[in-house]
Amino acid sequence: MRRQIGMESKGWKVNTKKTEVVASSRRDVEVNIKDKDKARLKQVQEFRYLRVTVYARGGSQVAIRVRVTAAWNKWRELSGVISDRKMPRKLKVKLYSTIIRPVLLYGAEVWTMGKKRRG
Template sequence: MELLFADDLVVVADSEEELQRRWMRWQIGMESKGLKVNTKTTEVMASSRRDVEVNIKDIDNARLKQVQEFKYLRVTLDARGGSQVAMRARVAAAWNKWRELSGVISNRKMPRKLNVKLYSTMIRPVLLYGAEVWTMGKEEKRILEATEMRMLRRITGVTLRERERSTDIRRELGVRDMNEKVKEIRMRWYGHVKRREGHPAKVAMESIVPGRRPRGRPKKRWRDNVKEDMSRTSGRGPGKRDLETEDPGG
């Protein structure tokens, strides 16, 4: 599979040999048309629970750099899966945006309503960029909750020592719970992809991953979040017709 956006190209394969063939085909094809591929900025990542070394070379027999993290369209992907790396990158980006606006949002003379507006329209969207595909476990929810409350407490001037509840601060500022916002974004994305017949995103979402999950408590998947969302929304279990598309052991 290949993903194309402007001058960015991602080549995906199930094996090292297949990835080498696809990469060589792309490089030879593009350079035959006069397009020079910058192999120094081309990176390889192997998605696995274990450390896997891959050896992909270009047409000059130079080995491409292997990384554990890969950023594509401002979303950070981790070789071991999960969403914590991507989330922490968005947290850092949100704090950078906060510092850019600190002259206004930290000014006590500015109306609080304006500061909340700046947070909701200019900072929180940076924090939640790509959140529709995050897998949310307890730790991920805690990271988002802690980040948002640090910002909201700075807006209100309320410290942790004052022991004011987070729900009270949100109610006072009129700000929705961050994790509820993520749920809304995720369900909107799920419905959008579900309606796109034959689209690669839907094919990937409904694909069945071969193999069995390891022993012990399994890691939460994005599909598990969707099932929970649908169950809570409908007040009953998730719809089998929509979600039961993979082997329970896979």
């Protein structure tokens, strides 16, 4: 009997026919990743993850613009409550942290930043 390693030992199976690889680099890079049966995984230049298109050459400006616009729209929807002086500050902070900020940051884990964009 063959000993299982990695994800298989946890009951996970990777469908290598559906699995794609993207190498994030400024230059074109070819990666050679193989599955346990020595079949090469398909390399792509872009794929969608969390409604964000991830590009091999990086660049998330479009995704960031979309999220900022969505967050501003949420802000405008809630502006009546947020700008109401009678509403408790705690409620305003709760609205921001549970509605506006998640809308802004959805998919942020796949954004890439260049030197120009960093703090």
